[in-house]
Amino acid sequence: MLILVINLDREKKRLQHMREEFSAHGLAFQRVAAVDAARLSDETIAAHRKGSPNFYELGVGEVACFLSHRKCWEIAAESAENHTLVCEDDLFLGENAGEVLASGDWMPADGGIVKVEASRFKTLVGKVPVAEIAGHGVFALHRDYAGAGAYIISRDCARELLALTETFCDPADQFLFNRTVPGWHGRPIYQLMPAVAIQEVFLKPASGQALGSALQGERRTKRRTGFDKLRREAARPFEQLGGVISGVVTGLFSDRRWVRVPFR
Secondary structure: OOEEEEEEOOOOHHHHHHHHHEEEEOOOOOOEEEOHHOOOOOHHHHEEEEEOOOOOOOOOOHHHHHHHHHHHHHHHHHHHOEEEEEEEEEEEEEOOOEEEEEOOOOOOOOOOOOEEEEEOOOOEEOOOOOOOEEOEEEEEEOOOOHHHHHHEEEHHHHHHHHHHHOOOOOOOHHHHHHHOOOOOOOOOOOEEEEEEEEHHHOOOOOOHHHOOOOOOOOOOOOOHHHHHHHHHHHHHHHHHHHHHHHHHHHHHHHEEEEEEEOOO
């Protein structure tokens, strides 16, 4: 399996971190120079950021992030390998990542996307795995699960993603993993459980983070304020109760279950 790591030219510390992580598991990767938001022209941004956003208007950092993932899809689309792992450069790998990521032979036959990272949020997955590898199951992913830190795509899937994203208006992770977004790619998506990768922001408290995230600050400025924020806070307890009830009903009467994806 081809492994690609997105890394800004100036982020030498992150690159060294990734070298140590992958080397510890006997894996090699190809560095992909990330698109630098500081060097994006207004013309380039305008050429790609088009349409009505479903969340918020993408900042320049989000545009650069999406274009960086597209660079990986371009490489994957032309690769001799059937499957490509796309990674951001703030990952930590699990105990048997080497065995899981050495080959994509276990990938589902329909050539969808398999998310191999975990975050702190719950999501909806199938109860029965469609494939297994080294003690990990591959489960159908039925709800959005934000984050594009580590996922595997097939060569054919990469070609489809490229064709659909000459222009875009939402973050890369929402396009990949949120089937409710208009214009979603429609490819089957899966979740590896336990996950074999996790971004630092989900693994460590803020005080213990050494790598950080350039997009966290940009996204923070887009959070709701004023009356809209108060309205959302007031509704939160009712949403949480509804989520609990929905989770119980779903678990009892469907082929799906709500889980917080574990990292191991």
